[in-house]
Amino acid sequence: MVFWVPALAVLLMCWIFAAGLPQRLPVAVWDEDHTSLSRELTRMLDAAPGLSVAQPVLNGAEAQWALQSMAVYGVVHIPHSTTRDVKQGKAGQVTLLHNAQLATHSSLIQRDVRQVVATLSAGIEMRARARRGDPQQVLQVRMEPIKTNLIALFNISTNYEQFLAAALVPAILHILAMTAGAWSVGRELRDRSLGAWLRGGDWSQTLAALAGKLALPWLSMSAIGLAALLFLTLARGWHVAGSLAWVGVALAALVAVSLAAGALLAAATLSLRTALSGAGLLSAPAFAFSGVGFPLLAMSDSARGWAVSMPYTHYARLQIEQLQAGAPIAQSLPVVAGMTLATLILLALAAWGLRRALARPDKWGGR
Incomplete structure (x- = not known):
């Protein structure tokens, strides 16, 4: 209890957090739109370092089962009217269903999904404005007139080995x-x-x-x-x-x-x-x-x-x-x-x- 048990416990803790950064957290995509836009969003989600599109789901029952069985930690729902709303100048809606009880998984997935959707949305808007003849420099300012500059002073990479282990x-x-x-x-x-x-x-x-x-x-x-x-x-x-x-x-x-x-x-x-x-x-x-x-x-x-x-x-x-x-x-x-x-x-x-x-x-x- 004062020699090999503490040593083994400490070694186990170091091993658990050796990866440092949680990556490729599995999510499912419930795509009811089935358009080039929804497929592009799916590809971008899978390309994000923190996410991995583990499986598609066809309906709400499959999405519920995937979350409850913990086969995935989140389900991204793309409604059937998403592309149509975007083309009509309306706001498209993409929904993330996630298990907030798993706080770490949930917060990381929310961050990456928000970033992917925001990047796709900004790209769509910039392409639309570019077709209308707006200069590239003006587009960047109009898309983000006020920027937030986030400066991490300590543990810049948000490494969980440094944070938790x-x-x-x-x-x-x-x-x-x-x-x-x-x-x-x-x-x-x-x-x-x-x-x-x-x-x-x-x-x-x-x-x-x-x-x-x-x-x-x-x-x-x-x-x-x-x-x-x-x-x-x-x-x-x-x-x-x-x-x-x-x-x-x-x-x-x-x-x-x-x-x-x-x-x-x-x-x-x-x-x-x-x-x-x-x-x-x-x-x-x-x-x-x-x-x-x-x-x-x-x-x-x-x-x-x-x-x-x-x-x-x-x-x-x-x-x-x-x-x-x-x-x-x-x-x-x-x-x-x-x-x-x-x-x-x-x-x-x-x-x-x-x-x-x-x-x-x-x-x-x-x-």
Whole structure:
């Protein structure tokens, strides 16, 4: 649980997002127009890098079945009157039926379909105006009198490996580290070996024994996290805008505070089962509340309060600041300092809980 399982989980996460950019998402075309215009639109859809026209559908029932069976993620419907409306100067209507429950698939398909239809529509209008004698330069201005200039500052290619894999790897280690902290201390209680482990001693000796017990999982998981971090950046050819070394320090601090929190849960509850349940309750939703997937500022006040109380939220912000935004280290310094201070406080409280548990041998042996 502290060696090959974390390594395998991290490797699996890197493998899942190795493609980086989702491409060739399957869609179906429901063409009721059957004209050169509808065939041109179908060819343009299939030529878009993010789309692949997987199959045609002949009616609404087939379109519904294709979506419900997830053979395709969207159906583009071209009504029978599309070409006629365009020739009469009316607005043709092309409908995209998509499964919005699959948010990532849906947003990518919507983007590409809009772009293809807009390109085809602009081409039709420009050809019509050109036949009427409008100059090419005037056509371009009339077609788009106001332009939007979109400048992506970070993750320009919208690479999901940079966006998700780099964020999910430390999230997995956060869960496993908190579980390892709870297990390391909780099993001493379960096996009635707490007294033999601590051998009496004072508070400082208890603290030293606890730190020694957590040192091995901290070294193991920190090394795995750092190896994954190096692979996802240097080995994959990313440009690191900030300090990669500082991200490594923060990752080690995240693992440390996670282990200390798990140990405190076991020392406070005197129950391995309760400590493991608490570790899962606190660490498993950490990624969802971090602001990486759902915007932090869009959460309710209570959800945002829960999010900022979790160490992973602050680590995720630091990682984005350093790997992509190139923020100065001084901006991220409070995060590392805060996690280090939290680790020391949690270890001290866990040591106090263990001292209390030594006087309660009747609580040993529980699950």
